[in-house]
Amino acid sequence: MANDYDDLRQIKDQAQEDFVTEIDYAYQSRRGLGEDIVRDISALKGEPQWMLDFRLKALETFMKMPMPTWGVDLGLLDFEEFYYFMRSTERNTRNWEEVPDAIKDTFERLGIPEAERRFLAGVETQMDSESVYSSLKEEWARQGIIFVDMDTAVREYPDLVREHISTIVPIGDNKFAALNSAFWSGGSFVYVPKGVDVEIPLQAYFRINAQNLGQFERTIIIADEGSNVHYIEGCTAPQYSTWALHTGVIEILVKKDAHARYTTIQNWSRNVYNLVTQRAVVEENGSMAWVDGNLGSGLTMKYPAVVLRGPHARGEVLSIAFAGDGQHYDAGAKAIHLAPHTTSLITSKSISKGLGRSGFRGLVRVVPGAVGAQSKVACDALLLDRESRSDTYPYIDVSEDEAQIEHEATVSKISEDQLFYLMSRGLSEKEASAMIVNGFLEPFVKELPMEYAVELNRLIALQMEGSVG
Amino acid sequence: MAQTLEIRDLRVRVEGKEILKGVTLTVRPGETHALMGPNGSGKSTLSYTLMGHPKYEVVDGDILLNGESLLELSPDERARRGLFLAMQYPVSVPGVTLYTFLRTAASAMRGYGETARRNGDQRLHAHLIPAREFRQEVNAEISKLKMDQTFLNRYLNEGFSGGEKKRAEILQMALLKPRIAILDETDSGLDIDALRIVSEGVNHLQTELGMGLLVITHYQRLLNYIHPEHVHIFYNGRVVHSAGPELGEKLEAQGYDWVQAEFGV
Numbered sequence: 238m239a240n241d242y243d244d245l246r247q248i249k250d251q252a253q254e255d256f257v258t259e260i261d262y263a264y265q266s267r268r269g270l271g272e273d274i275v276r277d278i279s280a281l282k283g284e285p286q287w288m289l290d291f292r293l294k295a296l297e298t299f300m301k302m303p304m305p306t307w308g309v310d311l312g313l314l315d316f317e318e319f320y321y322f323m324r325s326t327e328r329n330t331r332n333w334e335e336v337p338d339a340i341k342d343t344f345e346r347l348g349i350p351e352a353e354r355r356f357l358a359g360v361e362t363q364m365d366s367e368s369v370y371s372s373l374k375e376e377w378a379r380q381g382i383i384f385v386d387m388d389t390a391v392r393e394y395p396d397l398v399r400e401h402i403s404t405i406v407p408i409g410d411n412k413f414a415a416l417n418s419a420f421w422s423g424g425s426f427v428y429v430p431k432g433v434d435v436e437i438p439l440q441a442y443f444r445i446n447a448q449n450l451g452q453f454e455r456t457i458i459i460a461d462e463g464s465n466v467h468y469i470e471g472c473t474a475p476q477y478s479t480w481a482l483h484t485g486v487i488e489i490l491v492k493k494d495a496h497a498r499y500t501t502i503q504n505w506s507r508n509v510y511n512l513v514t515q516r517a518v519v520e521e522n523g524s525m526a527w528v529d530g531n532l533g534s535g536l537t538m539k540y541p542a543v544v545l546r547g548p549h550a551r552g553e554v555l556s557i558a559f560a561g562d563g564q565h566y567d568a569g570a571k572a573i574h575l576a577p578h579t580t581s582l583i584t585s586k587s588i589s590k591g592l593g594r595s596g597f598r599g600l601v602r603v604v605p606g607a608v609g610a611q612s613k614v615a616c617d618a619l620l621l622d623r624e625s626r627s628d629t630y631p632y633i634d635v636s637e638d639e640a641q642i643e644h645e646a647t648v649s650k651i652s653e654d655q656l657f658y659l660m661s662r663g664l665s666e667k668e669a670s671a672m673i674v675n676g677f678l679e680p681f682v683k684e685l686p687m688e689y690a691v692e693l694n695r696l697i698a699l700q701m702e703g704s705v706g
Numbered sequence: 707m708a709q710t711l712e713i714r715d716l717r718v719r720v721e722g723k724e725i726l727k728g729v730t731l732t733v734r735p736g737e738t739h740a741l742m743g744p745n746g747s748g749k750s751t752l753s754y755t756l757m758g759h760p761k762y763e764v765v766d767g768d769i770l771l772n773g774e775s776l777l778e779l780s781p782d783e784r785a786r787r788g789l790f791l792a793m794q795y796p797v798s799v800p801g802v803t804l805y806t807f808l809r810t811a812a813s814a815m816r817g818y819g820e821t822a823r824r825n826g827d828q829r830l831h832a833h834l835i836p837a838r839e840f841r842q843e844v845n846a847e848i849s850k851l852k853m854d855q856t857f858l859n860r861y862l863n864e865g866f867s868g869g870e871k872k873r874a875e876i877l878q879m880a881l882l883k884p885r886i887a888i889l890d891e892t893d894s895g896l897d898i899d900a901l902r903i904v905s906e907g908v909n910h911l912q913t914e915l916g917m918g919l920l921v922i923t924h925y926q927r928l929l930n931y932i933h934p935e936h937v938h939i940f941y942n943g944r945v946v947h948s949a950g951p952e953l954g955e956k957l958e959a960q961g962y963d964w965v966q967a968e969f970g971v
Binding site: 652653654655657658659660661662663664665666668669672673675676677678679680 | 757758759760761780781782784785786790791793796797799800801802806807810811814815819861862878882
């Protein structure tokens with residue numbers, strides 16, 4: 238019997254090949270790295286000198302830094318293989334008619350609205366939601382909220398960008414942060430003024446004139462004192478990336494009494510290296526939540542971090558990873574407690590199917606003087622097949638006596654008794670497995686906006702079909 | 707359609723050890739049979755085997771539902787043919803609410819998924835009973851069992867008390883509407899009020915559906931509420947003696963010691 242899951246993957250891989258050959262780029266850099274490319278990018282974007290200097294310094298740093306030797310196997314990653322900048326033509330890059338039927342079917346099955354489908358297939362460079370967007374845009378402007386793509390931000394708010402860029406993730410934080418700093422393109426810039434509560438989540442696809450998910454997205458979010466913001470990036474549907482290397486950098490500053498939440502779900506095709514640095518600094522009594530779903534890409538390294546800098550700051554990282562054949566996640570979370578009475582909660586759920594491998598790497602650090610710091614780390618792994626693999630690497634570094642750290646880890650399999658129970662009520666083995674998996678992911682799914690939750694459940698069911706029997 | 711369950715000389719091994727040693731029993735539509743026996747006699751092995759748990763290996767004999775052998779069928783196929791097992795120890799499924807589970811199961815049993823597939827209906831909830839319709843149905847059943855509505859939002863069997871689990875089993879039975887139901891130690895963990903409510907539920911369903919019932923129990927207690935026409939003594943993997951309801955009372959009064967003496971097993 239045809240296996241929907243494999244179909245889906247084939248579709249993705251095929252689509253990728255199809256698309257790569259068909260896109261007409263207005264500008265494409267040569268393959269590989271080099272100062273000339275950095276200069277070209279900066280010139281094409283019409284950037285000020287300080288940004289070019291920033292990029293050049295980052296390139297120099299990148300060249301000096303060694304490749305990480307831990308995490309996923311990056312042995313096959315050859316930086317000279319990739320293109321570092323492409324700019325597609327202004328208008329649609331693909332025709333809807335050219336999108337293979339199989340992909341259209343997948344969108345249909347996932348129940349994705351028409352407008353989104355065109356966007357996801359790369360037909361539109363933005364969501365066809367102009368009317369919704371216009372009214373929101375007015376409202377945001379009235380409240381003083383800035384929500385633009387990074388290129389626009391460099392042009393229109395240079396002082397703000399200059400003040401904040403790489404203050405939370407320094408250029409030399411890791412080799413991939415340096416790479417991003419040199420070649421960044423795309424991403425969002427968000428500023429929420431003091432006391433402003435952004436009621437509707439800011440979704441990346443509302444942005445105008447920007448490709449949603451670039452190769453080296455660079456996002457900065459500043460939640461000023463007492464503000465509240467939820468930012469959503471990505472979507473559950475398969476993403477036909479034409480990029481094989483994705484290294485994003487996300488920096489978030491949560492000021493006193495502010496609350497920020499960053500939700501992302503990525504479902505890149507399997508040829509993608511996904512090496513992302515996400516970090517938030519939280520000031521006094523502020524709170525930050527990373528809600529992070531990983532379904533796609535081949536090799537992933539990603540450790541959303543919360544740096545709790547002010548007293549009573551709170552940080553949360555809630556993540557899931559679904560590793561199928563040929564996928565390896567080395568994902569996790571970091572919580573750095575720098576102030577008294579800071580709290581962190583890290584919840585990780587991973588599923589490994591077939592030859593999939595999913596690892597959790599967590600770091601909790603409490604510095605001297607962070608009295609009353611509390612941290613709880615819970616990671617649960619679910620293995621669907623005998624060959625599936627899960628690893629846990631918890632690092633705990635506590636230099637303060639009056640801190641309370643909890644760590645729990647469980648590894649489980651779908652039990653024969655659970656399957657039997659659900660099947661005895663008329664569910665097929667596949668339906669029963671999908672139900673158990675969805676239940677396992679429930680603590681994550683319930684944190685998602687409704688439409689994402691529904692899509693995710695459906696996607697998991699599709700991925701589960703054919704996984705057993 | 708009423709159905710007959712026929713168990714023929716059933717022999718079953720668990721992890722290489724023979725537990726059922728030739729069980730023969732027939733349950734016809736509308737009949738109630740009680741299967742009574744001491745702990746370790748193989749009662750639960752019988753119930754799991756009937757439902758098709760993969761751990762139980764049938765080495766000989768047959769299980770027939772209206773003449774069709776169930777041996778090659780998976781548990782869900784058996785369920786869709788009308789067999790139901792109210793389990794002694796229902797497992798928990800964290801993260802899945804009782805409501806979601808009930809709706810998914812009832813939809814599967816009533817063929818909503820197949821209809822959607824046949825019609826090429828790919829809408830997100832095409833494989834489920836419409837929410838409003840199912841909500842009404844489930845509310846009606848849940849109040850009959852004197853259960854609170856909030857129960858539906860709890861995760862399946864997770865943190866349920868013994869009595870709550872048993873009520874949830876009967877709630878499932880009411881929604882899945884089986885033709886043959888096996889109640890495995892449904893009375894254990896129930897206080898006297900719950901026992902009465904659950905029994906009334908079962909009796910009502912039996913009348914409504916013309917269901918055949920196989921009640922597996924250790925004690926007479928349940929049989930004061932669910933009245934069997936046939937009582938069987940189960941001992942050492944076999945039915946050793948069958949009689950009318952008076953047999954249950956005798957077991958209650960005298961225990962199981964005399965069984966060994968009388969039937970030499």
